[in-house]
Amino acid sequence: TKILVTGVNGYIGSWIARSLLERGIAVLGAVRSENKGRHLRELFASYEERFQLVQVPDIMVDGAFDEAVLDVDGVIHTASPVVLTAVDPGEVIGPAMKGTLGLLTSVAKFGTNVQRVVVTSSCTAVFHFPSEPTVFSETDWNEQAVKEVEEKGSNASFAAKYCASKTLAEKAAWDFFNESKGTLPWDLTVINPPNVHGPFINEVPNPQSLGYATNEWYNIVVRGDMSAEDMTSKGHCWVDVRDLAEAHIRALFVDAAGGERIIVSAGPYVWQDWLDVANSLAMQSRRLPVGVPGAGAGAQYLMSYDTGKQERIFGLGFRTKADTARDVLNQFAHLGW
Numbered sequence: 184t185k186i187l188v189t190g191v192n193g194y195i196g197s198w199i200a201r202s203l204l205e206r207g208i209a210v211l212g213a214v215r216s217e218n219k220g221r222h223l224r225e226l227f228a229s230y231e232e233r234f235q236l237v238q239v240p241d242i243m244v245d246g247a248f249d250e251a252v253l254d255v256d257g258v259i260h261t262a263s264p265v266v267l268t269a270v271d272p273g274e275v276i277g278p279a280m281k282g283t284l285g286l287l288t289s290v291a292k293f294g295t296n297v298q299r300v301v302v303t304s305s306c307t308a309v310f311h312f313p314s315e316p317t318v319f320s321e322t323d324w325n326e327q328a329v330k331e332v333e334e335k336g337s338n339a340s341f342a343a344k345y346c347a348s349k350t351l352a353e354k355a356a357w358d359f360f361n362e363s364k365g366t367l368p369w370d371l372t373v374i375n376p377p378n379v380h381g382p383f384i385n386e387v388p389n390p391q392s393l394g395y396a397t398n399e400w401y402n403i404v405v406r407g408d409m410s411a412e413d414m415t416s417k418g419h420c421w422v423d424v425r426d427l428a429e430a431h432i433r434a435l436f437v438d439a440a441g442g443e444r445i446i447v448s449a450g451p452y453v454w455q456d457w458l459d460v461a462n463s464l465a466m467q468s469r470r471l472p473v474g475v476p477g478a479g480a481g482a483q484y485l486m487s488y489d490t491g492k493q494e495r496i497f498g499l500g501f502r503t504k505a506d507t508a509r510d511v512l513n514q515f516a517h518l519g520w
């Protein structure tokens with residue numbers, strides 16, 4: 184079995200590749216350039232020819248994935264701009280939508296052995312900013328962000344542009360799939376994760392180069408860059424990157440996942456919860472900010488997710504905040520961050 188993983192040099196893509204390789208499954212990883220693949224070649228050297236790379240320099244070009252899909256049995260598409268600084272909304276919406284649609288088109292034309300395509304969407308394609316505590320489910324779509332971008336264009340918030348890119352890309356994937364359903368030998372599964380935390384194995388030279396959510400964790404839990412008031416009111420839901428990788432593997436192989444959109448969340452938090460957990464770990468080597476210990480306990484979570492579908496189809500168990508915090512802090516300590 185060989186699986187194409189796009190965005191394989193990213194935070195999530197690299198963990199997915201490792202999980203596949205550890206199971207004895209071959210990986211064809213798509214990267215933009217030879218240079219982008221160098222770190223992974225070294226990281227996965229022990230897997231020899233079971234780990235291969237293919238260069239796809241521009242995912243916006245028609246037919247970009249035509250060759251990459253020729254000889255694979257499944258596809259996991261993680262590549263999409265995780266950019267929260269875009270001025271022109273097209274900067275994120277273009278590669279997100281065209282990348283996804285182009286990939287599905289290539290699979291439909293040339294992926295004769297492909298049985299399933301898994302697309303990494305996001306809870307940003309699910310939620311909207313609610314005025315009262317809300318439990319979202321797979322039936323929800325972030326129309327709010329799309330509307331903001333339609334109305335305000337480049338004046339829309341950075342978050343809205345990113346959320347709209349994920350919503351529109353996922354919708355495009357389902358439209359493509361629903362239009363060709365019955366005529367295709369493969370089906371589609373979409374995974375919607377909230378904020379992803381946990382150690383990284385991709386190339387990250389310094390804390391500033393961490394992805395958006397991991398960088399936020401570093402800034403708040405390690406550096407204390409947040410007011411006490413925000414610490415007990417701000418937060419979201421989360422999942423450990425390694426559990427999310429496992430969810431992607433199940434998405435490939437569990438029959439019942441076909442045709443489903445599945446939220447994969449370990450639960451909600453406010454930032455004070457992470458501070459309390461981090462400080463409860465016996466890690467004497469560093470002093471962490473403490474915030475207001477225990478003040479997160481009574482916090483109301485503004486957004487949470489119904490995870491019934493995940494439980495039913497994947498039945499995943501999740502790492503705890505303590506598991507994740509320990510591994511991240513150990514990695515940061517090891518790197519001297």
Ligand code: NDP
Pocket residue numbers: 189190191192193194195196214215219241242261262263264265278303304305306349376377378379380394395396397
């Ligand atoms: P990373 O930024 O670490 O990885 C993104 C990957 O996508 C990289 O390989 C990157 O390649 C590739 N990519 C981005 N833009 C383009 C483009 N225009 N053309 C080709 N490749 C591109 O992010 P994550 O691993 O965190 O994200 C992976 C997926 O998970 C994304 O779809 C993201 O939306 C989704 N997600 C992430 C969450 C999180 O908290 N991290 C939460 C929810 C969803 P390159 O290195 O060349 O730029």
